[in-house]
Amino acid sequence: xxxxxxxxxxxxxxxxxxxxxxxxxxxxxxxxxxxxxxxxxxxxxxxxxxxxxxxxxxxxxxxxxxxxxxxxxxxxxxxxxxxxxxxxxxxxxxxxxxxxxxxxxxxxxxxxxxxxxxx
Amino acid sequence: xxxxxxxxxxxxxxxxxxxxxxxxxxxxxxxxxxxxxxxxxxxxxxxxxxxxxxxxxxxxxxxxxxxxxxxxxxxxxxxxxxxxxxxxxxxxxxxxxxxxxxxxx
Numbered sequence: 001x002x003x004x005x006x007x008x009x010x011x012x013x014x015x016x017x018x019x020x021x022x023x024x025x026x027x028x029x030x031x032x033x034x035x036x037x038x039x040x041x042x043x044x045x046x047x048x049x050x051x052x053x054x055x056x057x058x059x060x061x062x063x064x065x066x067x068x069x070x071x072x073x074x075x076x077x078x079x080x081x082x083x084x085x086x087x088x089x090x091x092x093x094x095x096x097x098x099x100x101x102x103x104x105x106x107x108x109x110x111x112x113x114x115x116x117x118x119x
Numbered sequence: 120x121x122x123x124x125x126x127x128x129x130x131x132x133x134x135x136x137x138x139x140x141x142x143x144x145x146x147x148x149x150x151x152x153x154x155x156x157x158x159x160x161x162x163x164x165x166x167x168x169x170x171x172x173x174x175x176x177x178x179x180x181x182x183x184x185x186x187x188x189x190x191x192x193x194x195x196x197x198x199x200x201x202x203x204x205x206x207x208x209x210x211x212x213x214x215x216x217x218x219x220x221x222x223x224x
Binding site (some may be wrong): 044058062096104108110112 | 129148150151152153164168172174175206208210211213214215219220
């Protein structure tokens with residue numbers, strides 16, 4: 001199982017960013033994905049979840065009007081787009097596979113994508 | 120939102136010692152709680168899923184217990200590579216939440 005995320009991004013305040021997470025090594029549609037971020041010196045913050053089966057998603061109220069989660073089954077890739085960025089969105093963004101045997105606990109994570117928001 | 124409170128914030132120990140980390144939930148999460156280890160520059164490593172199940176490849180010195188609101192992660196004999204930050208995570212209710220972490224130094 002491998003989750004490979006897109007590379008680091010630098011954005012101006014007010015811009016958008018779209019991070020990808022390409023999965024391989026298992027049956028893609030059988031699992032979902034969490035998106036989680038970690039700001040510098042901070043803990044983890046859950047942003048949302050999407051199922052690879054049909055693209056159903058849900059997100060934290062904190063991001064609900066700014067985040068879009070999508071899936072492309074043809075390339076076995078999930079995407080997280082965050083709009084109207086501020087400096088507070090500077091963080092490492094992770095995708096993590098969920099489902100299977102565990103309800104709580106993600107064995108497989110992407111390598112993380114550094115997003116820097118700076119003027 | 121379910122708040123997870125980890126204690127203590129920091130623990131100073133030596134290799135060979137036994138350690139118990141605590142994670143308390145503001146309301147019941149049944150057994151839908153996981154423990155992760157985080158080291159600088161590394162991806163989170165799943166240690167325990169669903170409260171008490173060791174993840175693949177995790178040494179037997181790591182164990183998890185608890186249900187409802189009170190959970191513990193025990194490391195029976197600390198190895199040098201165990202000094203890291205430990206986080207708990209609940210997936211009982213959305214939003215998924217994490218504890219603030221316990222640093223083992």
